[in-house]
Amino acid sequence: MKLILPDHEVLILEHDPAPVEQVLLEQGINPLEVIVTRNKKMISEDTVIEADDEIRIIRIAHGG
Amino acid sequence: MNPKHLQPDVPECSLCADPAVVYQRNAGRHLCGAHFTADVELRVADTIRTRRMIIPQDRVAVALSGGKDSTALLLLLSQLLPAWQDVRLIAITIDEGIIGYREETIQSAERLTRHLGIEHHCISFTDLFGDSLDTVLKGRETQACSICGILRKKALVVGAQQAGATKLATGHNLDDEAQSVLMNVFRGDLPRLVRNSGAGSSGKFIPRIKPLSLISEKEIAMYLMLNDAWNELPECPYTHHALRREVRSMLSGFEYMHPGTMLHLMESKKKIERYCAGSLISAPLHACRECGDPCSGDLCQVCSLLRSLGK
Structure with missing residues (x-):
């Protein structure tokens, strides 16, 4: 699966299908601090993502 | 029909058959985009009503930085207020003078108020205090948030007074409020912990209201994204000096591991307020x-x- 991180870095992961939440935690990301989209559509943290999915992770916290 | 409906890996909304965008852990249910939006609007309306934040004939000044919280606040109030009697909205933006940061958020605030047809006032630190925040902070960067906070509050009050406002609404969300409780505890600042500047406070100040105080930061970001109002804006360059940044990260970790932590902190604050009533x-x-x-x-x-x- 292809992960686009909040800083726009792209990661290609060899990963079995897994819930978004698990993938985020493996990347050291707190699921409460991000929004995740698949094909530009927002998905919940228990959605199972698959090998051919492109996932964008958007960080929500901003100061000021 | 969306083929994703047929796939077991996409959870469905607990209220309809559409794909869920969120699992609400406290309520134990999935919601689709439309039901999530309706839920946020209902909870904000409920907060305003039960705390009597806005009453008929109010002129509500919304502190609009152009960032996500104040943008969501203005959108939600402009959506909800037609149901209130003779209530008017005005937006007030403070230009602190932070190069490379504030320009974009001010443009965003201007676009939003134009789009919603809401009167918009902009007040700068330079006009009010004689210097920009960048100039004031030279050599005092570690005090950035406390200095900015004091001056910004004053600028907002001046803006609200000039606009003839009867209430000053800010976009503080549940995360902000819970962080403040914890920061005041860490500092041992009980008076600040129980201080009330809300709708029921003394007549010497324009009462401040926080209609988003029970909506989490993530829910606000989701609301904006689902309503095509999300902008990725730069982060304030001074936040890396802030204690709040450390508290935010710690509290967010606790909330993830122990859902309801932030709401429990707010309930604790209310209890402390009740115990302290009249004794401070x-x-x-x-x-x-x-x-x-x-x-x-x-x-x-x-x-x-x-x-x-x-x-």
């Missing part, structure tokens, strides 16, 4: 000898700060 002796208010604003000492916090900055 607050100093009588005088008029500041420089500006005339109500304050507990000889000089108000703003004049005292300006003096220490050599103004």
Whole structure:
């Protein structure tokens, strides 16, 4: 699966299908601090993502 | 039909058959985008009503930085207020003068108010205090948030007074409020923990209201994204000096591991307020000898700060 991180870095992961939440935690990301989209559509943290999915992770916290 | 409906890996909304965008852990249910949006609007309306934040004939000044929280606040209020009697909205933006940061958010605020047809006032630190925040902070960067906070509050009050506002609404969300509780506990600052500047406070100030105080930061970001109002804006360059940044990260970790932590903190604050009612002796208010604003000492916090900055 292809992960686009909040800083726009792209990661290609060899990963079995897994819930978004698990993938985020493996990347050291707190699921409460991000929004995740698949094909530009927002998905919940228990959605199972698959090998051919492109996932964008958007960080929500901003100061000021 | 969306083929994703047929796939077991996409959870469905608990209220309809559409794909879920969120699992609400406290309520134990999935919601689709439309039901999530309706849920946020209902909870904000409920907060306003039950706390009597807005009453008929109010003129509500919304502190609009152009960031996500204040943008969501203005959108939600403009959506909800037609149901209230004769209530008017005005937006007030403070330009602190932070190069490379504030320009974009001010443009975003201008676009939003134009789109919604809402009267918009912009007040700059330079006009009000004689210098931009960047200039004031030279050599004092570690005090950025406290200095900015004091001056920004004053600027908002001036803006609200000039606009004839009866309420000043800010976009503080549940995360902000829970962080503040914890920060005041860490500092041992009980008076600040129980201080009330809300809709029921004394008539000397324009009451401040926080209609988003029970909506989490993530829910606000989701609401904006689902309503095509999400902008990725730059982060304030001074936040890396802030204690709040550390508290935010720690509390967010606790909330993830122990859902409901932030709400429990807010409930604790309410209980402490009740226990303290009448037992904290607050100093009588005088008029500041420089500006005339109500304050507990000889000089108000703003004049005292300006003096220490050599103004």
